[in-house]
Every structure is written in structure tokens, then in C-alpha cells.
Amino acid sequence: MRVLIALGGNAMTGPGGDASTESQQKAISLACEPLADLIVDGHDIVLTHGNGPQVGNLLVKNEMAASEVPPVPLDWCVAQTQATIGFTIQNALSAALLSRGVHRGIAALVTRTVVDIDDPAFRRPTKPIGRYLPRERAQQLIDHGQHWQDRGERGWRRVVASPTPIEVLDVATMSALVTSGHVVIAAGGGGIPVARAADGTLRGVEAVIDKDLTATVLARSLAVDVLLIATDVSHVMVDFGTPQARALEQISARELREHAHAGQFGSGSMGPKVEAILGFVNGGGQRAVITSLDRIADGVSGVYGTVVESARA
Amino acid sequence: MRVLIALGGNAMTGPGGDASTESQQKAISLACEPLADLIVDGHDIVLTHGNGPQVGNLLVKNEMAASEVPPVPLDWCVAQTQATIGFTIQNALSAALLSRGVHRGIAALVTRTVVDIDDPAFRRPTKPIGRYLPRERAQQLIDHGQHWQDRGERGWRRVVASPTPIEVLDVATMSALVTSGHVVIAAGGGGIPVARAADGTLRGVEAVIDKDLTATVLARSLAVDVLLIATDVSHVMVDFGTPQARALEQISARELREHAHAGQFGSGSMGPKVEAILGFVNGGGQRAVITSLDRIADGVSGVYGTVVESARA
Numbered sequence: 001m002r003v004l005i006a007l008g009g010n011a012m013t014g015p016g017g018d019a020s021t022e023s024q025q026k027a028i029s030l031a032c033e034p035l036a037d038l039i040v041d042g043h044d045i046v047l048t049h050g051n052g053p054q055v056g057n058l059l060v061k062n063e064m065a066a067s068e069v070p071p072v073p074l075d076w077c078v079a080q081t082q083a084t085i086g087f088t089i090q091n092a093l094s095a096a097l098l099s100r101g102v103h104r105g106i107a108a109l110v111t112r113t114v115v116d117i118d119d120p121a122f123r124r125p126t127k128p129i130g131r132y133l134p135r136e137r138a139q140q141l142i143d144h145g146q147h148w149q150d151r152g153e154r155g156w157r158r159v160v161a162s163p164t165p166i167e168v169l170d171v172a173t174m175s176a177l178v179t180s181g182h183v184v185i186a187a188g189g190g191g192i193p194v195a196r197a198a199d200g201t202l203r204g205v206e207a208v209i210d211k212d213l214t215a216t217v218l219a220r221s222l223a224v225d226v227l228l229i230a231t232d233v234s235h236v237m238v239d240f241g242t243p244q245a246r247a248l249e250q251i252s253a254r255e256l257r258e259h260a261h262a263g264q265f266g267s268g269s270m271g272p273k274v275e276a277i278l279g280f281v282n283g284g285g286q287r288a289v290i291t292s293l294d295r296i297a298d299g300v301s302g303v304y305g306t307v308v309e310s311a312r313a
Numbered sequence: 314m315r316v317l318i319a320l321g322g323n324a325m326t327g328p329g330g331d332a333s334t335e336s337q338q339k340a341i342s343l344a345c346e347p348l349a350d351l352i353v354d355g356h357d358i359v360l361t362h363g364n365g366p367q368v369g370n371l372l373v374k375n376e377m378a379a380s381e382v383p384p385v386p387l388d389w390c391v392a393q394t395q396a397t398i399g400f401t402i403q404n405a406l407s408a409a410l411l412s413r414g415v416h417r418g419i420a421a422l423v424t425r426t427v428v429d430i431d432d433p434a435f436r437r438p439t440k441p442i443g444r445y446l447p448r449e450r451a452q453q454l455i456d457h458g459q460h461w462q463d464r465g466e467r468g469w470r471r472v473v474a475s476p477t478p479i480e481v482l483d484v485a486t487m488s489a490l491v492t493s494g495h496v497v498i499a500a501g502g503g504g505i506p507v508a509r510a511a512d513g514t515l516r517g518v519e520a521v522i523d524k525d526l527t528a529t530v531l532a533r534s535l536a537v538d539v540l541l542i543a544t545d546v547s548h549v550m551v552d553f554g555t556p557q558a559r560a561l562e563q564i565s566a567r568e569l570r571e572h573a574h575a576g577q578f579g580s581g582s583m584g585p586k587v588e589a590i591l592g593f594v595n596g597g598g599q600r601a602v603i604t605s606l607d608r609i610a611d612g613v614s615g616v617y618g619t620v621v622e623s624a625r626a
Contacts, residue, residue, distance in 0.1 A: 019383075020383040021383065021385050021386060021389065057382045057383075060378055060381050060382045061374035061375070061377075061378040061382055062374070063378075064374075064377050064378040064381060064382075065373055065374040065376075065377040065378060068373050068377060068444070069370045069373045069374055069377075070332075070333040070334065070370075072334050072397070073334060075400075076334065076397045079393075079396035079397045079399070079400050080392075080393035080396055080397060082396050082423070083392035083393055083395050083396035083399075083423045083505075084385070084389045084392045084393060086392070086396075086423040087388075087392050087423050087425055087505050087507075087517070088517075090423070090425065091425075091507065091514070091515045091516060091517070094514070094515065095514040095515070098512075098513050098514060105483065105485060105486050106483075107422060107483060107486050108422065108423035109420060109421065109422065109423070110395070110396045110399040110400050110403070110421035110422070110423065110498075112400055112403065112404075131381070170418065170419075170420060172418060173418050173420050173490065173495065176489075176490075176493055177486065177489075177490075180489055182486065185423075192396075192400050194400075194404065199411075200411050201404070201407070201408040201411060202404045202407065202408070203404060204400070204401075204404070
């Protein structure tokens with residue numbers, strides 16, 4: 001089967017989102033073990049991944065070095081994380097495959113995702129990113145045109161636009177690479193946000209795109225059989241934190257949608273993941289799964305995790 | 314013809330190596346005009362590029378933000394520049410092609426280059442990189458294990474290992490993409506340096522690889538017809554700065570080698586470019602050219618620039 005795996009932060013950072021080089025390498029090496037098993041099982045794999053803590057670090061560097069080096073915009077920061085995470089996955093996944101006696105080409109593609117410059121998200125930035133700062137320092141950055149919000153006792157935090165992904169570019173390239181036997185790493189961090197001008201040209205824009213929503217767009221355009229969102233929990237939960245808490249296993253898209261409407265899922269955490277798998281199945285996809293990284297083989301088979309399948313399946 | 318173009322710093326930065334976002338975008342947009350002409354002419358193009366000023370900026374950020382964010386190693390910095398330069402070329406080249414009524418897939422690959430961990434360059438770092446610092450600050454970084462050199466009145470500068478490139482990875486992937494009609498951007502900044510351990514696994518190493526020497530390795534393994542090194546001068550010069558100064562046009566590999574032995578070319582500037590084109594032709598390549606960016610079409614045809622051809626041609 002052709003499978004798109006979206007790796008969450010826990011597959012790429014240490015505890016608490018520690019994005020040091022060593023923590024990233026260690027987490028990615030661990031993540032590549034179940035991925036290698038999936039490849040050995042004969043599945044065709046496309047990988048995409050988040051980058052929140054990594055972009056956060058780059059923004060701090062931008063800011064602290066601004067007196068010496070011109071800061072780069074957010075789209076550039078996203079690009080930077082695609083390459084560092086991409087080549088670290090290449091090294092770790094080829095090592096995991098080698099230990100299983102398997103060799104596969106692993107292509108890491110710098111990937112752009114088109115957003116609409118008129119997306120309302122640009123007028124009302126809501127996605128918190130980077131480190132907390134005291135009010136006075138935040139005010140200086142607000143004076144430079146950035147948006148910052150008072151986040152309570154931890155201080156102020158920058159908020160940026162998180163527009164809806166419309167199209168992931170170079171899908172035909174990815175598809176050709178998968179067909180020819182490659183593992184493809186693409187659209188990391190939701191893709192580098194670009195907007196299309198009236199004349200058809202593309203330019204980078206200051207935004208970050210939710211990686212799970214991009215995964216849906218990518219899964220649909222790649223026509224994968226399974227979209228699997230790998231995270232740090234085995235199942236989506238309802239009534240979380242109450243005595244009635246229960247894990248969702250096989251569930252219909254209609255029922256999952258009802259839970260979402262009832263406000264069961266956090267807007268910054270499980271909410272986008274649930275929207276992503278609903279978007280895939282409602283758009284004609286066969287099977288979408290949310291589960292933990294160590295159980296992705298069973299998740300792909302549809303026997304573990306929170307699994308939504310199309311009525312046709 | 315299949316052509317590998319190696320873009321120098323002037324194709325990607327403003328005057329004096331200015332690597333601000335705007336300067337990079339402007340320089341790359343200009344560079345993409347002659348590249349688009351070459352593609353419209355029907356040539357299959359692989360692009361590689363330098364990244365010196367860009368890596369320099371990242372090192373400054375590493376250093377100035379070290380109290381808040383763990384610095385990333387040099388291989389990570391190289392990776393970061395592959396993605397930012399890669400997607401900027403994708404945007405600019407697709408715009409230049411669009412204005413000519415042409416659409417081509419443009420794949421930007423995160424690319425690793427294998428070096429030998431026993432390369433003597435690791436014991437004796439010689440490649441200057443990043444900004445100049447006063448002696449006291451350099452000493453602090455020396456105490457942290459870095460190598461810095463007194464460069465005279467401008468101050469001290471970091472020197473890093475620049476090992477010989479042995480193999481560019483994922484060449485089969487690039488070749489398949491070119492064959493299927495893609496423009497490929499690969500091995501930027503000489504490639505992300507990785508070393509192969511005894512068990513066959515790869516890991517990143519702290520180094521930068523000369524992009525022109527990597528271009529030779531890539532040109533040979535891709536079996537391109539022409540290797541063209543695009544720079545800011547129209548020809549390689551001998552007796553430069555004297556009344557006898559003259560431009561080299563069509564020249565045999567033997568004669569060019571003699572000029573190199575006679576010390577005609579600077580070790581940090583034209584020297585590696587001359588070594589690169591000699592390496593390509595002496596290794597069986599058909600035509601290698603050094604010329605300015607605006608004349609690459611004539612360079613590829615062998616009618617302009619400093620042109621070395623194999624005896625077979």
C-alpha cells in the first residue's frame with residue numbers, strides 16, 4: 001500500500017520539545033525503527049513531519065543576532081528545518097534499513113505549499129511560536145511589525161499566521177519517486193508557505209502551515225491508501241481527564257465529526273489531527289489513522305489506533 | 314545535452330557577499346534568466362551552488378544566540394542553506410520559465426556528500442569561514458574546541474576542515490529526475506558532509522566541502538556532457554594584474570595544468586575552479602567551462618569562456 005506518515009514533534013525532539021542536535025538525532029533514530037519495519041513489510045512510504053520547536057529555535061537566533069545578521073523570514077526558517085530534519089531522517093532511516101539488510105533510495109525534497117494571500121489568517125495571526133519574552137521586549141518587536149500576545153504568567157509570545165494549505169507543489173515528482181522505489185520525505189513543517197501572484201509567479205510568505213492539514217492535502221493529491229498521523233498517544237480520547245474518558249478505536253467519520261463539534265479536541269493539539277483524518281476520508285481517502293509511533297504497522301493495517309475508513313472500504 | 318551548472322556566490326548574494334533575504338532573492342532572480350534560456354534551448358540541467366556568505370551568517374547566529382539555543386554543527390548549517398537557496402531558485406526559475414511560456418518540474422534535493430573521516434583536512438583545518446572577531450573573543454571559541462587564525466588587521470577568523478568530496482549520494486535519484494524532464498537542484502554548498510562508519514552507517518561531520526570539487530564528482534557520476542562553472546568573470550586569466558595579463562579561451566587540459574602548477578591561480582578563488590574542470594575532463598568528461606553567468610549559453614556550446622575539452626571530443 002501507498003502510505004503517508006505524518007511524524008509529530010515527539011518523533012523529532014527530546015522531552016519538552018528539546019530541539020538540540022543530539023536530541024533530534026536520538027528521537028529520529030528511534031522513530032526510524034518502526035518506519036523501517038513498515039518499509040520492509042513492502043509498503044511505499046512518503047514521510048512528512050512537524051517542526052515547531054526547531055522553528056522556535058531559529059526565531060530566537062534571528063532575534064538575538066539581528067544586530068549583526070539580517071533576520072530571515074518565517075518561510076526561510078521552515079525551509080531550513082526541512083533540510084536539517086530531512087538529512088537526519090535520511091541518515092537514520094538508511095541505517096535502520098541497513099540493519100535489516102535492505103537498501104532503499106531516500107529522497108528529501110525541499111517542498112513548497114501554496115496558500116491564499118487573502119486567507120483571513122494573515123489578517124488575524126493566531127499560531128503561537130517561539131519563546132516567551134517579557135512585555136517590554138515584546139513591545140519592541142510589535143513596534144517592528146510583529147504580532148505578540150500576552151500569554152499570562154510565562155510572558156508574551158509571538159503569534160503568526162497559519163493559513164489553510166491549498167496545494168502542495170511537486171506532487172508529480174514525489175509520485176514518480178515513490179513509484180520508482182524511493183522513500184520520499186516531503187512538505188516538512190507543513191511546507192514552505194508560498195503565495196501565487198496574479199501573473200502565476202510564486203513567492204514565500206511569512207506564515208507557518210499546520211503540518212497535519214498539509215498532510216491531508218498531500219495524501220489526497222498523492223492518492224495514498226492510508227494517511228497515518230503518528231503522535232505520542234495511542235488513540236484519540238473523548239471526555240479526556242474525566243472518569244468517562246475513553247479511547248476511540250474504529251469510528252465512522254460522522255461520529256468523529258460529532259465529537260469534534262462537541263468540542264472534544266484541543267484546537268492546538270488533537271483538533272488539527274482529527275480535522276486532517278476527517279478531511280482525507282471525506283475527500284475520498286480509504287483509511288486514516290491516528291496512533292503512536294511505535295504502533296504504526298498495526299495502525300496502517302487498521303487494527304490499532306483511532307481508525308476512520310471510508311464507507312466504500 | 315545534459316549539463317551541470319555550478320553557480321558561484323555572485324549568483325546568490327549581493328555586492329560584497331551580502332546575504333540578506335532580499336539580496337539573495339534579487340541575485341537569484343537575475344541568475345535564473347540565462348538559466349531559463351538554456352532550458353528553453355532544450356538542455357537538461359542540474360544546478361549546484363555555493364553558500365559561503367550564507368553559512369557565515371548562520372555561524373554568527375549560532376554564536377550570538379548560544380546562551381539561549383544550542384548551536385547546530387556545520388553540516389546542519391550547510392543543510393539549511395540548501396533549502397533556503399533551493400526554494401528561492403525554484404520560485405525564481407519557475408517564474409523565468411513561465412515568462413517564456415515553459416513549465417518544467419524543478420526538484421530541490423537535500424543532498425549529502427561523503428567524505429573520509431581520515432582526510433588530513435580534519436587534522437589541519439584551513440578553510441576560513443564566518444566573520445572576523447577580536448583576539449579575546451576568538452580565544453574563548455578556541456577554548457571551546459574551534460580553530461581560529463590571526464588574519465591580520467581585520468582580526469581573527471574561524472578556519473574549518475574542507476575535506477575532499479568522495480561521493481555525492483542519491484545520484485541515481487537525480488539522474489531519474491533529469492531523465493523524466495526535471496531541472497534538479499542538488500549538492501548545494503558542496504553537499505552536507507557525512508562520513509561512513511565501518512558498519513556502513515552515515516553521520517554528519519563538521520566540515521564544509523568546496524562546491525566546485527563536489528561539482529566535478531557530481532558531473533562525473535551523472536555523466537553530464539558539460540560541466541560549467543558560472544562565476545563573475547568571463548575567463549580564467551593568467552599573469553593577472555600584470556601588463557601580460559591574458560584570458561584563457563580554448564585550452565588543452567595539459568596546458569591549463571601547467572598554468573596551475575606555475576601558481577597562476579589563487580588557492581581560495583580560481584584554483585579550485587580550475588582543479589574542478591581539469592578533474593572532469595581528465596576523468597573522461599567531454600567539455601568543461603568556466604565563464605560568467607550571463608554567457609552560460611555560449612559557454613555550454615564551447616564558443617565562449619575558458620573551455621577545456623577531452624582529446625576525444
